[in-house]
Amino acid sequence: MSVLDTLDFQPMLITQVFDSLAASSAWYDKNKLAPGEGPFPYVSRSANRNGHESAIAIQDVPPNAGNAITIGVDTQTVFYQPVPFYTSVKIQVLRHPRLSAVTGPVLVAILREQMMKFQWGNGASLVRLRVTRIMVPVITDENNSQVVDWDGLDRLGVELLGQVVTHTQRSPDWPC
Secondary structure: OOHHHHOOEEEEEHHHHOOEEEEOOOEOOHHHOOOOOOOEEEEOOOOOHHHEEEEEOOOOOOOEOOOEEEEEOOOOOEEEEOOOEEEOOOEEEEEOOOOOOOHHHHHHHHHHHHHOOOEOOEOOOHHHHHOOEEEEEEEEOOOOOEEEOHHHHHHHHHHHHHHHHHHHHHOOOOOO
């Protein structure tokens, strides 16, 4: 039996899933970046390469902390950022202490389904995100309230990651 079969998915407001929703605190216009390559991803609203447009050096403010999900306001691009990063303008950053390299990609897939409802001129603003519901696994807590099943998300992420690894190891068409 798959982990997916054991989870109870229910709609929850994004604010009930994530502890923090905010505009990027370390954003730069690409033309105003300090020159030089460095270890920090520059995340733009591109749909390519996890949103990473380039690698840049430290700027005049510290980068956004890693272990976050980024959403492009106008492009509705959604990615998990495991390491510290800088962004272009109009990037929202979502956080939760239980977000990880295992749960992050699962939540990215879930969020991408809801981003389809946003269009140019009707972007993923913080106001709109705060009233958006996503389908997440839930459990009932000691107060008889439904809360995100983070342990279930962990198990699902581990299972899905295992399937990806197995598939890529077996696939003769996988580029090496």
